[in-house]
Amino acid sequence: MSNSVEESDHEKSTQEDELSGSEPEVLSHQQLLEITRKTLTVILKRDLLLSDLPSGVTLEEVQAQIALEHGQSMTVFVVRDDGEEMPVVVRQQGASVMDLKCAIRRHFTLKLTRYQQSSVKISWRYVWRANWLVHEGSKLKDDNALLADIGIRNKSRVSFVKRLSQGGESR
Numbered sequence: 001m002s003n004s005v006e007e008s009d010h011e012k013s014t015q016e017d018e019l020s021g022s023e024p025e026v027l028s029h030q031q032l033l034e035i036t037r038k039t040l041t042v043i044l045k046r047d048l049l050l051s052d053l054p055s056g057v058t059l060e061e062v063q064a065q066i067a068l069e070h071g072q073s074m075t076v077f078v079v080r081d082d083g084e085e086m087p088v089v090v091r092q093q094g095a096s097v098m099d100l101k102c103a104i105r106r107h108f109t110l111k112l113t114r115y116q117q118s119s120v121k122i123s124w125r126y127v128w129r130a131n132w133l134v135h136e137g138s139k140l141k142d143d144n145a146l147l148a149d150i151g152i153r154n155k156s157r158v159s160f161v162k163r164l165s166q167g168g169e170s171r
Helices: 003-020 029-046 059-069 097-116 124-130
Strands: 073-079 085-091 131-135 157-162
Touching: 059 073, 059 085, 073 097, 085 097, 097 124, 097 131, 124 131
Parallel strands: 073 157
Antiparallel strands: 073 085, 131 157
16 A cells, blocks of 8 residues: 555544544554454455465465465475474575575474464474484485475475484484
């Protein structure tokens, strides 16, 4: 919306308030958050592109979903030790192993805060020291390596594999 339209809407609202003799309603921050949350939920349920996003979605998740639909991002399925597959969205152009790790971290952090309502903190330094990310049998050792060069494309799968503690590689 352009500034002139916003200004005319504001002026119109102010004039209506003056004519009616009432003061504009003042909302608290919490009330505004609740109104915004409800409005987003309604919008997300009606939009086919965004309908599969969870309630309480973040701006980053909406932008990632839009980029995915425009072919600017890709979904990489991360397979945990327990067999659970998690769809992680990573930008497509020039994404590195480090970008994938950051996307995994974001995914887990959002999942923990959204669904478990807990204050559990994950030591990502420990996670990356204790596990390899593996794609088609190859360990992703170089954080700067480009995903495209490794062969990771849209809908590829990577797995967490425990690093050996004795006699195995440490890095």
